[in-house]
Amino acid sequence: MNDVLTPAQRSHCMAQVKGTDTKPEIILRKALWKKGFRYRLHYKLPGRPDFVFVKQRVAIFVDGCFWHGCPIHYSAPQTREQFWKEKLKKNVLRDLAVNDDLKSEQWRVQRVWQHDLKELDKVVNKLVKILNSNDKSYLLEKPYDFQVAEPLAHYGGFNNPSQWWLCDCGSSDVRVLSVNKPGSLNPNAKKRPDSAELICCRCRLKWSIPVG
Numbered sequence: 001m002n003d004v005l006t007p008a009q010r011s012h013c014m015a016q017v018k019g020t021d022t023k024p025e026i027i028l029r030k031a032l033w034k035k036g037f038r039y040r041l042h043y044k045l046p047g048r049p050d051f052v053f054v055k056q057r058v059a060i061f062v063d064g065c066f067w068h069g070c071p072i073h074y075s076a077p078q079t080r081e082q083f084w085k086e087k088l089k090k091n092v093l094r095d096l097a098v099n100d101d102l103k104s105e106q107w108r109v110q111r112v113w114q115h116d117l118k119e120l121d122k123v124v125n126k127l128v129k130i131l132n133s134n135d136k137s138y139l140l141e142k143p144y145d146f147q148v149a150e151p152l153a154h155y156g157g158f159n160n161p162s163q164w165w166l167c168d169c170g171s172s173d174v175r176v177l178s179v180n181k182p183g184s185l186n187p188n189a190k191k192r193p194d195s196a197e198l199i200c201c202r203c204r205l206k207w208s209i210p211v212g
Contacts, residue, residue: 024114025050025062031124037131045107047098052107056131059102061111067091069176070113071165075184076193085178092175096201108136167200174200185211 029039029051039051039060049059065073069092077084099109110130116123165174176185179193186192192211199206 022062022064024064024117027117027120028060028062028112028123031120032127032131035124035128037128046101046105047095049102049109053131056108057106057136058108058110058127058131060127061095061109062114062117063095063111064114068095068111070115071174071176071185071196071198073115073184073186074176074179075186075189076179076182078182081182089177092177092199095175096199096204099201106136165198167203167205169200169203169205171200171202173202174198177206179211 032039037053039053041051043049043052043054043059045052045059047059047061050062052059063070066075069088074088076088095111099111102109108130110127112123112127166172167174175198177197177199179185179197180195181193183189183191183193185196195208195210197206197208
């Protein structure tokens with residue numbers, strides 16, 4: 001039996017993916033609810049955060065690894081390459097624009113990777129600390145202009161996995177903008193692209209990097 005989906009089949013499957021009330025969102029919401037924090041759903045803000053804490057002015061997004069360019073788990077489909085390249089870049093740039101819009105309205109933005117919820121307690125403790133804090137100093141930072149760097153070290157060529165995508169500014173809040181061909185960025189994957197274009201969400205540096 002051929003397990004490879006046709007373009008039409010893949011498009012149908014992607015269309016069935018839920019945009020709200022996903023399992024990861026519900027898991028995180030329930031965990032924070034147990035800690036005594038009350039949130040609002042479907043709150044009308046730029047980007048439509050998955051849930052918000054109005055009193056604390058904190059907006060939370062739970063981002064899927066495929067749709068939002070996870071530097072660990074992003075895997076480019078084998079069909080409709082150009083479509084998915086454009087879709088990924090559009091999603092990531094929209095996320096950055098939404099972050100800036102919310103920041104300009106004095107909201108604190110927290111984006112949680114779906115895979116981070118495997119360590120749920122760690123994520124919850126971080127968010128609880130933010131929700132209990134009145135520190136909004138980062139809101140004073142102005143958005144950076146896009147910058148382009150020279151190709152850097154080999155992707156996955158470090159002993160510390162967090163350094164695979166560490167930006168020059170020191171931030172690990174990095175997303176994949178594009179890959180040069182289908183395959184997964186996971187170091188254990190059998191099929192991997194040759195290179196990836198990354199962008200830092202903090203300083204907006206863009207760079208290309210070889211993938212081994």
